[in-house]
Amino acid sequence: MNYSDTERIMTVLEKMGYEEGEGQENSDLIILNTCMVKKSAENRVYGYGAVFAGLKEKNPKLKIGITGCMIHKDTGLRGESKEEVFRRMPTIDFAFRIKDLMHLPDMLHKMHHMEGADEVSQMKSYFQISPKITNITQVFIPIMSGCNNFCAFCIVPYTRGREECRDMAEILEEVGKMAKRGASEVNFVGQNVNSYKPTDADPDSKDSPFAQLLRKVDAVEGIKRIRFYTVHPKDMGDDVVQLYGELDSMVPHIHLPIQSGSNSCLRRMNRLYTVERWKELADKLRERIPNISISTDIITGFCGETDEEFEESVNLIKDYKVDLVYVSKYSERNNTYADKHLKDDVPYEVKKERFERITEAMKEVSVEYLKQFEGQTVEVLIEKVQKGYASGKIPEFKLCRFKSEDKFLVGQYVQVKVEKALEWVLEGMPVD
């Protein structure tokens, strides 16, 4: 989401005449697009405070702005605000909510006397600002922002606010434009894509609005791969499951967050689904595509997590062959339900040990999953060429690389014969 929002910020700055600076030392403007889903991400932002003070001393023209999840509607501007962010980072000059990106030109006009983005100021939603595409082939398109679920650990509903969905016509126009410019992989982003409810969905369709959108995008010429993040097991319907194996562009990979393999822990997390529901979805997806790659999220050491509850998470990963887990140690976020009503009582050492156990379990599954590709030819969409290797993802979202220095491969699809599966990556040779 932040990656996609940054592309919209870049468009606004470019329209105003800013050019990309060569590093922080040579820039007159720095904008931090922040994440605070984990405490470590927030701390990293505060860690920049001292760096910025040094930069400002060398360049008095430098202005520093901040946006993203750390900024909410009451943050306001320096001088009017007692917010933590201004208190802890006195070098910040201004802050804006990402949904107020349309007002950035006015702020910068006052600070740097830059002009030239009048049309942006008149837009009704920041989604209407076209992103500056940094990768022509793979594009990230937000379909919604905000969340109506209040998972006990999560700060997103307090920072991004309630769900706001883009109209389908607007999204399809953006996809169409991108496809004409060469995009072939669309990544839809939103806090809960299954809860997508635009004003212009077909009310008579048997499909949910999200399934309608997927069908329409599949029909756009040039689109080969569709991915989306993130799914909520409570809202994911069979209509979306049905599209796997039916639409050519639905890749054989899904990110299906579970957070915990224990029903009692899920209840405390207020996730509003059961482990059985998650398993049912995984089973149905494997009926459609037996070899589908399933990734998930797990939080270790959530309030009150017992050894038994944790073991259920480990077992789920092994039993359901979850080949990629985004695992995080629970960290308290201010004002969430867990912060106010539950006790962060699992010691840090235990959270860490459980983190490592999950990583170990995932590694075993991942190696086994990757092994099946040895000797096969896979299609790789090249994302980067560095340190003597060209690398990118196969449809199953696994990284594959081969020796090459050819920078022009970025954005190209290359057929690769896999020679060996390493721990996290496939290695092979391109074939004609």
Ligand code: SF4
């Ligand atoms: S679904 Fe839960 S975890 Fe995801 S953004 Fe909403 S509140 Fe946060």
